[in-house]
Amino acid sequence: MSLKNQFIAWLLKRKHKQLKRTVRVINLGQVRTAGILWKADDREVFDLLTNQLKESGIDVSSLCFSAQRGSVRGEAVFSPDDISVFGKIKNQEIAQFIAHKFDVLIDISLSSGIEIQYLRCLSRARFKAGWSEAQPDYFDLSIDVSKRKEPSYLAEQIIHYLGELNKQAFKQK
Numbered sequence: 001m002s003l004k005n006q007f008i009a010w011l012l013k014r015k016h017k018q019l020k021r022t023v024r025v026i027n028l029g030q031v032r033t034a035g036i037l038w039k040a041d042d043r044e045v046f047d048l049l050t051n052q053l054k055e056s057g058i059d060v061s062s063l064c065f066s067a068q069r070g071s072v073r074g075e076a077v078f079s080p081d082d083i084s085v086f087g088k089i090k091n092q093e094i095a096q097f098i099a100h101k102f103d104v105l106i107d108i109s110l111s112s113g114i115e116i117q118y119l120r121c122l123s124r125a126r127f128k129a130g131w132s133e134a135q136p137d138y139f140d141l142s143i144d145v146s147k148r149k150e151p152s153y154l155a156e157q158i159i160h161y162l163g164e165l166n167k168q169a170f171k172q173k
Contacts, residue, residue, distance in 0.1 A: 007086070022126065076097065
């Protein structure tokens, strides 16, 4: 691990302890806004997930991780260069994504890279969902995909479990 990544990992550990985020478990039927983290290689899965959420009336924002800036057209992209050596965000679009209080943050990236960890940790989303092997685990809902480690399977499982959460409370309202 590079010196930059070691410093950012240390910084994230400190910031995570200080972070005051109220977790709100919400049924998929109640979600109005969603943020999606994805990798450039997973464009097809991202498009399917985005269409499914938009058909449900959910406003979707996304950030795509790509090792090379400009490699993904039409989407907000972040790369390792967008985080300084001292852990500061250089790109205003990324800072706004982190600060936005999405009803749910869905991470289909299947990545443990420090850049994705940074976004997972500091996101102000009210509920965070992703894969169980992510270390450190900043998710409120962690899905085990060890038997089928594919973004499509992860997205399918996240949508399924978000639909099941608080189902009884949602039906009563």
